[in-house]
Amino acid sequence: MPDKKYILKSAPLNQRDFKIDYKKELNPEQYEVVTKADGPCLVLAGAGSGKTRTLVYRVVYLLEQGIAPKNIMLVTFTNKAAREMLERIEVILRGEAKGLWGGTFHHIGNRILRIYGEAIGIANNFTILDEEDSLTLVKNCLSRTAAPADKYFPKAKVVKSIISMSVNLCRPIRQTMAERYDYLKPEYCAYILEASEIYAQRKKSANALDFDDLLLKWNELLEKSPAVKSKLGRQFQYILVDEFQDTNYLQNKIIANLAEPQRNILAVGDDAQSIYAFRGADVNNILTFPKLFADARTFRLDINYRSTPEILKFANSSINLNEKKFEKNLTAVKSHGSEPAVAPLDDNYEQARFVCQRILDLQREKEYGLNDLAVLFRSHFQSLELEMELNKRNIPYQMRGGLKFFEQAHLKDITAYLKILANFNDEISWLRILNLYPGIGQATAEKIWKQISTQPDLAKAVGYNFGLTGKAGNSLNDALKTIGKLLKVESSDLSVMVKTIIDRGYDEYLKSNYENYQERLEDLNQLMEFIGSYDNLEKFLSDTALAENFRGETAAETGENDESLVLSTIHQAKGLEWKAVFVIGLSEGQFPHAKVYDKPQELEEERRLFYVACTRAKDELYLTYPIFGMDSILRPSQFITELSPSLYDRWDVSEEDAEDIIYVDEDGEQNDRWKNGKKKLLDFKL
Secondary structure (H helix, E strand, O other), rough: OOOOOOOOOOOOOOOOOOOHHHHOOOOOHHHHHHHHOOOEEEEEOOOOHHHHHHHHHHHHHHHOOOHHHHHEEEEEEOOOHHHHHHHHHHHHHOOOOOOEEEEEEEHHHHHHHHHHHHHHHOOOOOOOOOOHHHHHHHHHHHHHOOOOOOOOOOOOOHHHHHHHHHHHHOOOHHHHHHHHOOOOOOOHHHHHHHHHHHHHHHHOOOOOEEEHHHEEEEHHHHHOHHHHHHHHHHOOOOOEEEEEHHHHHHHHHHHHHHOOOOEEEEEOOOHOOOOOOOOOOHHHHHHHHHHHHOOOOEEEEEEEEOHHHHHHHHHHHHHHHOOOOOOOEEEEOOOOOOOOEEEEEEOOHHHHHHHHHHHHHHHHHHHHHHHHHHEEOOOOHHHHHHHHHHHHHOEEEEOOOOHHHHOOOHHHHHHHHHHHOOOOOOOHHHHHHHHHOOOHHHHHHHHHHHHHOOOOOHHHHHHOOOOOHHHHHHHHHHHHHHHHHHHOOOOOOHHHHHHHHHHHHHHHHHHHHOHHHHHHHHHHHHHHHHHHHOOOOHHHHHHHHHHHHHOOEOOOOOOOOOOOEEEEEEEOOOOOOEEEEEEOOOEEEEEEEEHHOHHHHHHHHHHHHHHHHHHEEEEEEEEEEEEEEOOOEOEEEEHOOOOOHHEEOOOOOOOOOOOOOOEOOOOOEEHHHHHHHHHHOOOOOO
């Protein structure tokens, strides 16, 4: 006998035994959006203003009004955000919102192409290439071109990133390379373009799409099949897009095409938090939304539930200096607190000591847990000295969204060279270095190592005839010449050692192997400055080894109940909050980044990044900058100097038992302001 079937049915919303009191659940600004956002609408949701709550209740409200779940599309930027919103909707409704189209752009694009893809020649059983599969295919396509056997020709991962960026920006590969990969030789472009064309053909033959195709083909479907566009337009009566400021050019085109028939598009975001241009996000998408939809209405969520009035006033004053923006002025619900603190410090080491001591003070004085605290920075290299100081003080920390400084591949590569100088018999370091060179694989590297291990010392190994020819022989020669150069450097001049490694080909290696070449080079420049404080290689290697094995973990490795300080780039911290936040490294050229001197239009994004950092703080905000770099005097960030001193407290940090010396200011005049404080040569006035 066949199994009996029993169907579970969702109760119609109008049969529920409760009704949501929206005025009670929402503030007036949120209520206005939830109940009146029909037609094209832009919601400018300031930091900490309850954006997610508003989106969730808007969906619930539409369902209560009789809109079927299948007629609502909720687009988010992460699967986690989609899950959280859908779960909250179900909790509020006390049941499922079955049939609601919720998810990321890629998730929804996949669903739509499975149903309608045949209209543009895509069979519904297409395969999705994950990142590894996609990379393998690009590598194969490159091998079919006449690309030069130049050891510095970009590797498949970099070529894949160029192709991906050109797709998402809807720009030719040549333009993408000129704008975003200008450190690569222009003559490489023709071969990358050829590989891109072969890649597209191979995917089509295999009935396969990569992640970018899920968007590209979705948009193509809307533009080339009027029938499908009309059908989807009728189905999706309401489209809601979260984090609209983070959309790229292609995503914006998809939304414009999809919303064209019904025009019930609710775009929620904050132009002041658009900080992902390096991924292709375009702040102009949200800024020009009222032009794209001429009859669009704009709502504002300006009530902030996160930060104190003092922190908000500081952040508002900063972001309002941008020219391309929507005017905004967040108001706080919380009671008054302390002013943000600006602390100039001698150098990165003193900055690290200040942060560590203040963290311990906050634990003792205010009973903050380490989980209540975060240290944010513009670039990863700015965490180096702090990580070392946390190690010394045994303060556990987690590096959010990334590796600890010395765990990164490029830092381990440089350190491997230095380890060989200190310990000729370090097999692991030899194998790591040899594998960096083209033509030397693992097996060849192990054979070379066996010959090296028979030599009495490093100098003899450098001069040994290994009998290798061809590409591997040339590469081994390069490696040994670099090590030979290092042997000639004074043993106490560690900065010169690092610079020698970089100049002897490692810089070009970074260009060809990593899409974030500039960031990694900045890390190495910081390493040169840091290592300059050592005059003993063994001491440096000991300290870094301890740092690698310290209780600093990635966010994924720490459990919910583990107490640890959060270290994070500002990009990784967006959407999060802590009771006290330290923003370090606020020096000109570091934050804002030096790139703004060549591209002034990027200054506004840097200021938005500063705004995001400040608005992560709930109760206390500390802003620090070092006065002295390796060979230069650093100026405080314009993000501080452009603001009125009435917006913050300036902290004069002093060392115990400091010498009583004479101080001079910028103009060479005696300045006793720092008397009885720490040793300073210059006092920059804010």
